[in-house]
Amino acid sequence: MRRHTIDPRPDWQQTVEAQGLIYPLTRFPDDSLRPYWDESAYYEFSLPEVEALEDVVEELHGMCLAAAAHIVEQGRFADLGIDDPRLARLVAESWRRREELPSLYGRFDLHYDGSGPARMLEYNADTPTSLVEAASPQWFWMEERFPGADQWNSLHERLVAAWKRQAPLLPPGAPLHFAHSSGDELGEDLMTVAYLEETAQQAGLETVAISMEDIGWDRLSGRFVDQRLRFMRACFKLYPWEWLATDGFGPQVLDTLDNGGGTGSTLWIEPAWKMLLSNKALLAVLWELYPGHPNLLPAYLDGPRELARTRGYATKPLLGREGAGVTLHEPGAEPVLRGPDDPCCYQELAPLPDFDGNRVVLGAWVVEDEAAGLGIRESSGPVTDEYARFLPHVIL
DSSP states (O other): OEEEEOOOOTTHHHHHHHTTOSOOEEEOTTSOEEESBOOSEEEEEOHHHHHHHHHHHHHHHHHHHHHHHHHHHHTOGGGGTOOOHHHHHHHHHHHHTTTTSOOOEEEEEEEOOSSSOOEEEEEEOSSOOOHHHHHTHHHHHHHHHSTTOBOSBOHHHHHHHHHHHHGGGSOTTOOEEEEEOTTOSSSHHHHHHHHHHHHHHHTTOOEEEEEGGGOEEETTTTEEEOTTOOBOSEEEEESOHHHHTTSTTHHHHHHHHHTTTSTTOOEEESOGGGGGTSSTHHHHHHHHHSTTOTTOOOEESSOOGGGGTTTOEEEEESSOSTTTTOEEEOTTSOOOOOOTTSOEEEEEOOOOOEETTEEEEEEEEEETTEEEEEEEEEESSSSOOTTOEEEOEEEO
């Protein structure tokens, strides 16, 4: 793994916008605009290195599924902050029916610098973004700048194939709705959902785009409907399950889940069991089940334990996106515990690899159960947040 600088293409912004990346620039607090898509540098990997990372990702994914099974079998929903008994029961039922309700995709965030084992920072398994830039613009960038090279990137083909495999599981004779929140100021969710809808269309599915706020509830029939009052039999939502189950129409969502696929039910994608993988409590459960595993970091739910004295720790809210609420604590500092109203996971501090002052996180994608691609984000600070940059990569 190496970082190289390179001159950006003269028309890079217009090029990546035409390839689906609708926000190539990021607005910073000082109102300045700086590249989000950053092709002034790229990362190089060897093929054996990528093959080893693929094996790690698929092993981690299998371990996460085993951890989900453990949570369901042991009834450990309270550790995830799932205190509603009905919601816990429905998540467990969704898990048991996962052959009918499979996972589509997810993204592991990995700590890796090319010199040691990759270690799991977290699993974004319910509403992962940065998909478009990983699947499309960086592939075309490689073809233009390094013709004949390769890339860890089979995302598009695997997503289309996944939709084709899942098509028989969808309600017959009904379109698949694709929904995101209209409060998405950056357009990141819109861009992600539009791309996933495109892959579903290429798989031969009939689709309908809608915002979450435009989904209606027909009280007479007890069904969710779209703007044209069509029943919504199946819906991909880039909207966290913890919001979906608890907002104003949360009771109706649970009612349709309770229907078990009968009349009036809505098949939600991703399914409810993905709540088990998108929660940072998963990190502690994994460490409990696989203590000392080389691809994991020690993590606990009851406090930092020995980490406060030895290696330091990161405090991570059980739910959150883009580094929100994460705090870092150096070894030797007085432990800072959060209360029951602010549940979190305490994970060993693993300072992000530093390449010439750039802190790097690898985003390794899974489609269904297979490793499918890589996206790299850089930040100037110790936490990867909404101001991080996306850089392409090649295999040489």
